[in-house]
Amino acid sequence: MDFCLRLKKLPPNFDVVIPFIRFEKELEKELLLANSIIHFKNFKIYLVSALSKKPIWAQDWWPQTKKIPIESKSAALKILKGQKNRGVYYQAVEVPLAASLRKDLRELKVKRIEYEVPSPFDFKYFTWTMLDNNHLLICESPVSQFPLGWHEFNEDKDSPPNRAYLKLWEVLALNYISLNKNDVAIDVGSSPGGWSWVLSEQVAQVHSIDKAPLDPKIAKRENIIYSSEDAFLVDPTKFLDCTCLFSDIICTPERLLGLVQNWLTHSEVKTFVCTIKFKGSCDFNILKEFEKIENSMIYHLYHNKNEVTWIKQES
Ligand SMILES: C[S@@+](CC[C@H](N)C(=O)[O-])C[C@H]1O[C@@H](n2cnc3c(N)ncnc32)[C@H](O)[C@@H]1O
Secondary structure (H helix, E strand, O other): OOHHHHHHOOOOEEEEEEEOOOOHHHHHHHHHHOOOOEEEEEOOEEEEOOOOOOOOOEEEEEEEEEEEEOOOHHHHHHHHHOOOOEEEEOOOOOOHHHHHHHOOOOEOOOOOEOOOOOOOOOOOEEEEEOOOOOEEEEEOOOOOOOHHHOOOEOOOOOOOOOOOHHHHHHHHHOOOOOOOOOOEEEEEOOOOOHHHHHHHOOOOEEEEEEOOOOOHHHHOOOOEEEEEOOHHHOOHHHOOOOOEEEEOOOOOHHHHHHHHHHHHHHOOOOEEEEEEEOOOOOOHHHHHHHHOOOOEEEEOOOOOOOEEEEEEEOO
């Protein structure tokens, strides 16, 4: 069907989903499992029937997006300037009129995130895009704290030994969990120590467990206690001071689930942040098993690759 005709035929309200680049297949499978109808898609945007929650594999979700027909540039400007908040434009298709409109608008600038726990950023904004010259697509209440779910940080290129720390920065800055200075953390599969480094600045003590060593500059931090051990053989009853567990171990999701269940049953840990890694495509059945665990959620973090992050926090 012709592109413009397809847009005309769109219902007046639908949801916009922005996929993570390279994970469109996972998103589509998830949409299928949620019985969501895809009205339109290209590699940068999906217009779908109403969803009840943000898909794990979506970078951003604009619920209840409105399709507004426009007759002229001035009519479009009036609508955009009439919104309560500043707008953030997302380019899914190159539309010259959108570029021209943007020159006349005060937009909310999308900037790199300054790492702070939790981030104080709480600007209200609306999102918009155009797929042709005749319609504005506007969402008044996009769900992401940071526009478009674009979680690029001003990175620390000196302290951490690798870039894995960005996953934990994202979890903490976005307040997916909160830690306090009295917490004691266990970080399993911790080498070379990016996560242990982040944790050492947030909690009292970090038990850092890996068969491989830590980077020397991380190992010498006073509140990091390293043990060279197989994480699956660690006995939770020996770590009854631990209040939170972090796992970035490379292992099958099934093995990780076993480890989590062991710690849920035999420890005092109330907060979990665990990377579930896939060898091939995402196993939605095993994700359901993780989701059954009370007070837990699964995210595909901006900094996750072919993996997702299971997070549980009990108050
Ligand atoms: C992705 S890396 C972790 C990176 C780490 N989060 C960081 O920030 O530096 C995965 C780690 O899992 C460790 N690992 C794999 N199997 C393990 C096991 N059975 N016991 C302990 N560590 C294991 C590997 O040695 C590797 O260092």
